[in-house]
Amino acid sequence: FAVAFMGDPHLSNAGCNLDALRRDCDLLRQTGTRAIQMGDILDNFHANPKLAAKEAHNRMSISEALSVAQWLIAESGVKWDAHVLGNHDLWIGPEGVELLKEWVRRAKSRMFDWNARLIYRWGEGPNDQHTVAASHDFKGSSIYNPTHGNNRMALEDGTADTYVAAHRHNHAEAKVPNGWRGKTYQLVRVRGYKDWDSYSAGRAQFADFHGMEGRSALLVINPLAQSHDGRQRVFMDIAEGIEYCAMLKARAA
DSSP: OEEEEEOOOOTTSTTBOHHHHHHHHHHHHHHTOEEEEOSOOSOOGGGSTTTGGGGGGSSSOHHHHHHHHHIIIIISOOEEEEEEEOHHHHTTHHHHHHHHHHHHHHTTOOEEESEEEEEEESSSSTTSEEEEEEESOOSOOOSSOTTHHHHHHHHHTOOOSEEEEOSSSOOEEEEEEETTTTEEEEEEEOOOSBOOOTTTTTSTTSHHHHTTTTSEEEEEEOTTOSSHHHHEEEESSHHHHHHHHHHHHHHHO
């Protein structure tokens, strides 16, 4: 089975690639693939006094942006397992967060403040489960290693199988074996759908460098695999991951 990690949408931002987001949502809906939304649904610049002027450069009015956010959470047809609140989500204050929670409840999902931990089970045995630790971001960063914070949390915590983060608008994935614990940790960072903004202009940080990969990721879990590598694989393109998952299911049928 598979679980998608949807990177920061920033739906109201002029640099948000709405076509790519709609395409990924349609794929998740059509295949019934479960997903975790990693935070920062909207910019919400208007709610931050230091950044309020940037709201004028966005493509939508505040009411339009809220309507699109409602569609993503409650009307897109995606099977959301969780929504993680990011820093931009928290800027809108308790009343705004409560509105997001109302849409999440309508979608029969759950909302978590910054961090979420989900356990996926397929049997009763101690190894018949996979734990995902999803955070808008983990503590710690490195210019040399985009998954540094994830790895730090894996070393300090060590109870999950996959550690996934967003927030920094870059993407990476890595597998880190830990012989002491007898586990291999999957580390994932997704960059989100904001392909461009005024801050990133002139920097090789967004779409020009990354192409189509890494806006979201798909974790494919194969309970029948004998190796750590085969048990969990990450695809930085949702369509490719769904094809791989379908191939595994056909092989097992």
